[in-house]
Amino acid sequence: MFCIQCEQTIQTPVGKGCSYTQGMCGKTAEVSDLQDVLVYSLQGVSFWADLGRTVNVIDTEVDEWAPKAFFSTLTNVNFDPARVIEFAQQSNAFKQRLEEKVRAAALVTNFEIPVLSPAAQFDLPSDEQAIIELAPQAAVNRGHESEHEDVIGLRLLCLYGLKGAAAYLEHARVLSQTDTEVFGEYHKIMAWLGTDPTDLKALLDMSMKIGLVNYRIMEMLDKGETDTFGHPEPSQVNVKTIKGKAILVSGHDLHDLEKILQQTEGKGINVYTNGEMLPGHSYPELKKYSHLVGNYGSAWQNQQKEFANFPGAIVMTSNCLLNPNVGQYADRLFTRSIVGWPGVAHLEGDDFSAVIDCALAQEGFKHDEIEQMITVGFGRNALMAAAPAVVEQVKEGNISHFFLVGGCDGDKAERSYYTDFTAQAPQDSVILTLACGKFRFNKGEFGDINGIPRLLDVGQCNDAYSAIQLAIALSKEFDCDINELPLTLVLSWFEQKAIVILLTLFALGLKGIYTGPTAPAFLTDNLLAIMQEEFDMRSIGNVEDDLKSILAA
Numbered sequence: 001m002f003c004i005q006c007e008q009t010i011q012t013p014v015g016k017g018c019s020y021t022q023g024m025c026g027k028t029a030e031v032s033d034l035q036d037v038l039v040y041s042l043q044g045v046s047f048w049a050d051l052g053r054t055v056n057v058i059d060t061e062v063d064e065w066a067p068k069a070f071f072s073t074l075t076n077v078n079f080d081p082a083r084v085i086e087f088a089q090q091s092n093a094f095k096q097r098l099e100e101k102v103r104a105a106a107l108v109t110n111f112e113i114p115v116l117s118p119a120a121q122f123d124l125p126s127d128e129q130a131i132i133e134l135a136p137q138a139a140v141n142r143g144h145e146s147e148h149e150d151v152i153g154l155r156l157l158c159l160y161g162l163k164g165a166a167a168y169l170e171h172a173r174v175l176s177q178t179d180t181e182v183f184g185e186y187h188k189i190m191a192w193l194g195t196d197p198t199d200l201k202a203l204l205d206m207s208m209k210i211g212l213v214n215y216r217i218m219e220m221l222d223k224g225e226t227d228t229f230g231h232p233e234p235s236q237v238n239v240k241t242i243k244g245k246a247i248l249v250s251g252h253d254l255h256d257l258e259k260i261l262q263q264t265e266g267k268g269i270n271v272y273t274n275g276e277m278l279p280g281h282s283y284p285e286l287k288k289y290s291h292l293v294g295n296y297g298s299a300w301q302n303q304q305k306e307f308a309n310f311p312g313a314i315v316m317t318s319n320c321l322l323n324p325n326v327g328q329y330a331d332r333l334f335t336r337s338i339v340g341w342p343g344v345a346h347l348e349g350d351d352f353s354a355v356i357d358c359a360l361a362q363e364g365f366k367h368d369e370i371e372q373m374i375t376v377g378f379g380r381n382a383l384m385a386a387a388p389a390v391v392e393q394v395k396e397g398n399i400s401h402f403f404l405v406g407g408c409d410g411d412k413a414e415r416s417y418y419t420d421f422t423a424q425a426p427q428d429s430v431i432l433t434l435a436c437g438k439f440r441f442n443k444g445e446f447g448d449i450n451g452i453p454r455l456l457d458v459g460q461c462n463d464a465y466s467a468i469q470l471a472i473a474l475s476k477e478f479d480c481d482i483n484e485l486p487l488t489l490v491l492s493w494f495e496q497k498a499i500v501i502l503l504t505l506f507a508l509g510l511k512g513i514y515t516g517p518t519a520p521a522f523l524t525d526n527l528l529a530i531m532q533e534e535f536d537m538r539s540i541g542n543v544e545d546d547l548k549s550i551l552a553a
């Protein structure tokens with residue numbers, strides 16, 4: 001196997017990438033190799049989907065399915081080889097279906113079919129072992145023996161960035177937000193990557209295109225969430241537990257949370273969110289359920305201990321799954337959609353009765369804990385409504401700086417940097433936060449500046465869209481470029497969603513972004529130097545020096 005897509009990647013003096021029998025995430029070599037085959041096959045699907053648009057062949061079923069299948073290869077999503085093979089076989093079937101449609105349309109219009117890309121010519125056998133044997137041909141770093149490492153690195157930057165965008169595209173689709181043009185852009189980029197491009201400038205330009213496409217996707221997802229559940233509003237959430245039967249909902253999918261709340265109403269079961277589901281408490285159509293009682297636990301890397309101690313049923317709706325056998329709660333865990341672990345119950349459709357039965361069979365929490373409340377819900381509407389007051393406080397000199405501190409969390413000790421940074425940020429500064437990186441500090445006391453909370457929880461990782469809207473509004477109010485605002489982004493890497501968010505910020509022209517604690521292993525020293533020169537990207541150092549540098553600018 002060879003996997004290098006996230007910060008868990010093994011890095012040794014002799015090489016980079018998880019290349020043993022098992023990755024650091026728990027993914028087996030078999031699953032890793034099968035996922036490479038799936039990705040390569042999907043690049044072939046996109047070749048025909050992109051070409052099809054030239055002859056007015058658009059298959060909406062394929063458009064909506066392909067990003068979902070790509071999402072299934074994201075870090076900590078699907079560890080079940082049988083499920084990966086199923087995706088791969090469906091991919092091959094869709095590719096053949098598209099090819100037949102396109103060739104038929106080409107005959108009618110006298111359109112000449114171009115030379116097929118290697119990915120378009122990639123066909124899967126029916127035998128599982130034969131599929132696995134194709135892995136070297138499909139490896140994400142194929143050609144590394146002859147191509148410069150910078151070429152491979154930029155290919156992977158584009159591939160993983162597009163993978164993050166595909167995840168958001170699937171989240172949007174679940175909420176009935178689709179766009180034929182966006183699907184077309186997705187296929188065009190995916191198909192191009194299946195040609196194994198070698199031009200560095202073209203690859204760097206494509207990474208920016210991916211960032212802009214993702215901005216449109218985040219807009220779609222924002223619309224899907226707000227049309228369905230209402231605009232987030234500042235809301236208090238209890239982060240302690242209360243007595244009673246319980247269901248824990250983790251991942252990112254608010255649709256699943258709503259279905260669970262609907263089906264558990266009146267059944268004496270308390271529903272808790274976990275991780276990136278925390279923002280669910282701020283949406284009017286979700287928080288109206290009185291049995292949505294609080295948020296349990298913290299970020300994904302702590303789930304094996306936290307889930308083991310949760311005396312109820314657990315639903316993993318999307319990415320961030322860890323091996324449930326370590327904490328011995330696999331019998332109480334249910335996976336959804338693209339998520340999978342061998343031997344764990346997987347739910348199709350919107351019937352959560354098995355989860356409910358499991359929760360009722362568990363002992364539940366025996367006592368109430370003393371409640372502790374935190375505030376969430378500073379989404380786009382709330383931020384825009386507060387903008388005039390914020391502007392006034394800036395003009396009066398009461399707010400000196402804004403920090404956006406967030407991103408993906410992880411288990412490396414260096415990530416204490418983000419806790420220390422927020423603790424040491426000036427008292428006249430405002431801290432916006434999003435994604436699971438906020439669990440490093442979101443239970444702290446930050447106070448307020450004349451009624452404006454110093455810590456504003458913007459939401460999930462995709463809610464970077466809300467923070468961008470605030471920055472645009474402030475730049476218009478102060479009649480300045482967005483990079484002239486007293487605003488600094490301090491972001492933490494981990495997986496592919498974080499990568500595409502960064503590409504989006506770069507594509508929108510934001511500079512001076514601090515990232516850490518370490519760069520993704522696929523970015524070579526040369527590529528990091530390019531990113532530093534092109535976008536003024538900076539690596540975090542120590543908190544004291546970084547704050548001095550930021551505030552002196």
